[in-house]
Amino acid sequence: MKMMRNGLLLLALFSLYYLIPLAFRSLWQPDETRYAEISREMLVNGNWVVPHFFGLRYFEKPIAGYWINNLSQLIFGHNNFGVRFGSVFSISITALLVYWLTLRIWRDRTTALMAGIIFLTSLLVYAIGTYAVLDPMITLWLTAAMCGYWLVVEAPTTGKKVRAWLLMGFACGMGFMTKGFLALAVPVIAILPWAVQQKRFKALLVYGPLAVLGAAVISAPWVIAIAHREPDFWHYFFWVEHIQRFAEANAQHKAPFWYYLPVLLLGCLPWLALLPGALCNGWRDRQNNSGSRYLLSWVVMPLLFFSIAKGKLPTYILPCFAPLAVLLARQAMQLMGVNGQALKANGWINLGFGLVCAIVVLGFLAPWGWAKHPVYRHHEGMKVALAAGAFLWWGWVGYITLKAPTQRWCWAALCPLALALVVGQAIPERVTDSKQPQQFIQRMKPEIASGHFVLANTPGVASGLAWELQRSDIILYDQPGEVQYGLRYPDAKGRFVSGADFAQWLEQHRREGSVTLVMLLSRGNENSDAEVPKADFSYRQGRLVMYQYQQTP
Known part of the structure; x- marks a missing residue:
């Protein structure tokens, strides 16, 4: 019951x-x-x-992301819900994969459930997961590919290894058809350091071609079809959308190397206080638990890759939040009943974040505020109240968790709820x-x-x-x-x-x-x-x- x-x-x-x-x-x-x-x-x-x-x-993007959006509009109609449901569907399946992987690594349903909840309620994941872009789709396929490789690691027989490699390849192929060659590079970047440390590099070379085969099988029909119908597609897509966007001096959305640090910190809200311990524990446990090292490599290596790239957008690091949610959940479960300081700090961070944002809305963004050019106009008092109220709710939930941090820490999942419900009316x-x-x-x-x-x-x-x-x-x-x-x-x-x-x-x-x-x-x-x-x-x-x-x- x-x-x-x-x-x-x-x-x-x-x-x-x-x-x-x-x-x-x-x-x-x-x-x-x-x-x-x-x-x-x-x-x-x-x-x-x-x-x-x-x-x-x-020709800016391949086709698979559009397919998901097509099916969403086909089912729900040409409306705002139908436009965005493809993103919601993708991020929801990703959360289920996060649950599955956590369960496979630590065999604990509570930790697995909290990993899925932390993933879905992290600020960056929620903001992008309800927004009609292709990043939730590529996150789904990259997460599926990394879960596929973990199946390879756990496979007891050669036959199961072969099937797992092919499954990983299928996921990479769908990712390739969503956002291009990035879906082939990121899993390799994330897996390679772990495979070397675990002395699995030889197996990677021997069985890796199976993943390439799987990716080729799933993507070849469309690759051939569009090359036949639009011969110029691959020239444009490779040189303009990959080389120029990520490497050249005139890349789109140029930003400094440290750009993703504040994005990562804000994106982890309302679980930010767990982040330092989660990363440190992942590093400390790397010798005793290969899963911790795997997750840490999955977070850090793509993050470095995207930081080195010339072009940057907050949405690019969304795939890093799948393994990060697992590490955050593991950290929280280890702190329960042992050390409530980090859990208490998380409550204070949420309380402070909510109060500061409410003060900014009322004191600077509102028409009666101190700003010379306030964002809201004089007749938008109700919008100001909704925005301030949403952040006050965030702070109030943080305050409630302070009363019993080791028991109520998971209530932080409710922090963004009011903001999620009223943001459309508060803009x-x-x-x-x-x-x-x-x-x-x-x-x-x-x-x-x-x-x-x-x-x-x-x-x-x-x-x-x-x-x-x-x-x-x-x-x-x-x-x-x-x-x-x-x-x-x-x-x-x-x-x-x-x-x-x-x-x-x-x-x-x-x-x-x-x-x-x-x-x-x-x-x-x-x-x-x-x-x-x-x-x-x-x-x-x-x-x-x-x-x-x-x-x-």
Whole structure:
């Protein structure tokens, strides 16, 4: 009876965190609107081989991540829940793999359960796991690959080893089809030091080709199909998306070597106090427990790899949180009833974090705060209250755990709950007006949809328009952005209009029908009307503005 009650409680918490909020948060541009629209176009066109964005070839990522999003939208429809459920599904299966691996290493169900809970409630995992990007999918496949290798380690017979190697290869192949060659490199980087120390390097060389075979078998049909249909795909994907992004001086998202340190610390909340002990124990236990060394190598080696790379984003280190959650859970279980200082420190950290964030919201971000340019506007008092209340809840839960840290330490899983439920309603208008065009588009949808030609000045806004209007013929205005490569193809002629040519283009095309232009203005740009010909109707909301030009005879 107790097990059933606990199971229902976990299901309720999972729903509150990962299911209920999905539909009540507007999509963010450029990421969420991009992946929503690419999958929508795949379903409409029935082309599950070549990704297209606005009907243009889009070669930035392979196909498997889109497949998961396609299935999600196919089941749940073209809505915000359907867009994000692919990420939730991937991160949930990853949590189950974390549970499985913890159970295999330490044979303790309580530790395994807490590892899954710590993983799902870590701030970085939750933030990315409910966000429509491809990183939860690659995290799933990399975790599956590392679990597959642990099956290899434990396999008692040659036949089971062969099957485990092939299973690992299948996972790597799916990862390769999600984000490319990264999925092949990261497991090797994580496993190699451990295999050398455990004197398994020879076995790695002998049986490793089986994993390569498994990856080749699972990915070959699509690899061959897209090479046949789009011969230029692999040239672009390898050199631009891998070499330039990760190694060259002009890599995207450049950041210093230490960039991931604060990301790791914040991402571990609300379990941050367990981090130093978890890493130290993993290092101390490396001689007595090969599982600890394996997990530690899995955390540290990919983290170093991504730190060395020129291009960096917080989402890149998400796969490191699977083994880290296992180490954190192990550390917490060892402290219970023995030493409550770290568990007590975790409560103090959560209390302090919640109070500091609430003070920042009320004292600096609120319109009555001390900041010269507050984030919230004067009519957004309710949003301020929701944001401050969410962080006060975080601090209050931390305070409650202080009363009995060795018994209540696991209550820290409730710290982000209020934030998860209200964050969609607490975002300031200054942010929604620039980063969430969905609200603007929905408000002006009849007017925008009436345009025979619809243009947008950024791919992020254009993808929001395409998603909401259910049409892929949005024309890019002035800034080609990430679709610049797709615009080079002959069949993309007419899908881009430069700012210098717009007046002439408008004079010609408004004879065929009305024209709607939606622009995301740069910060501080208050004179956008001077940039375009005088419109018959215009509407502005924050940094988003719509211009309408009626058809002329």
